[in-house]
Amino acid sequence: QSVLTQPPSASGTPGQRVTISCSGSSSNIGSNTVNWYQQLPGTAPKLLISGNNQRPSGVPDRFSGSKSGTSASLAISGLQSEDEADYYCAAWDDSLNGVVFGGGTMLTVL
Amino acid sequence: EVQLVESGGDLVQPGRSLRLSCTASGFSFGDYTMGWFRQAPGKGLEWVSFIRSNTYGGTTENAASVKGRFTISRDDSKSIAYLQMNSLKTEDTAVYYCTRVVGAPMAADYWGQGTLVTVSS
Numbered sequence: 001q002s003v004l005t006q007p008p009s010a011s012g013t014p015g016q017r018v019t020i021s022c023s024g025s026s027s028n029i030g031s032n033t034v035n036w037y038q039q040l041p042g043t044a045p046k047l048l049i050s051g052n053n054q055r056p057s058g059v060p061d062r063f064s065g066s067k068s069g070t071s072a073s074l075a076i077s078g079l080q081s082e083d084e085a086d087y088y089c090a091a092w093d094d095s096l097n098g099v100v101f102g103g104g105t106m107l108t109v110l
Numbered sequence: 111e112v113q114l115v116e117s118g119g120d121l122v123q124p125g126r127s128l129r130l131s132c133t134a135s136g137f138s139f140g141d142y143t144m145g146w147f148r149q150a151p152g153k154g155l156e157w158v159s160f161i162r163s164n165t166y167g168g169t170t171e172n173a174a175s176v177k178g179r180f181t182i183s184r185d186d187s188k189s190i191a192y193l194q195m196n197s198l199k200t201e202d203t204a205v206y207y208c209t210r211v212v213g214a215p216m217a218a219d220y221w222g223q224g225t226l227v228t229v230s231s
Contacts (some may be wrong), residue, residue: 050217099157
């Protein structure tokens with residue numbers, strides 16, 4: 001059971017906009033920033049969004065993050081086939097004194 | 111180019127020990143927090159351990175699941191981070207990833223390719 005809650009799956013067609021939610025609590029998302037990771041099949045994870053909404057260099061602006069209260073969201077616009085991957089949210093948890101993850105969302109591009 | 115290369119993964123029996131190494135290049139290793147994450151077969155990501163730079167005291171943080179058994183350390187002269195794993199359990203079976211960590215978000219901005227640790231009798 002993951003500390004952060006994500007839907008196990010999401011899907012969309014090419015060109016569509018998809019959002020993935022991440023729900024936490026006051027000790028994690030409510031008081032710290034959220035990072036998002038993308039894991040393509042068979043590869044190591046990659047940082048997609050840091051500090052709620054900052055894209056590292058090289059990440060397309062189709063990817064955006066937001067946070068409100070104890071929840072966060074990852075939005076992917078102009079969906080492409082190469083976006084098919086697992087997506088994880090993560091945040092520092094002040095009570096557990098460590099990083100907590102969501103269980104991951106498998107995104108399928110139909 | 112930032113590169114992180116893990117080594118040391120192996121098949122070990124429960125209760126035994128193993129040390130993982132992470133050799134870094136392409137950045138000023140001593141200036142960064144380094145971390146270890148893991149992913150059990152078919153499962154999600156799990157944070158394992160962080161070690162801050164010596165600028166911030168070289169302090170460490172460990173997940174509750176490994177506290178008292180795993181120890182993270184670093185050798186800035188060699189640009190290597192280590193994860194000493196003792197009293198291994200079957201549930202420690204996973205691919206272990208070394209990461210560079212940045213900022214207050216404690217975001218892992220670079221990941222190695224991972225090394226597989228299998229704990230089984």
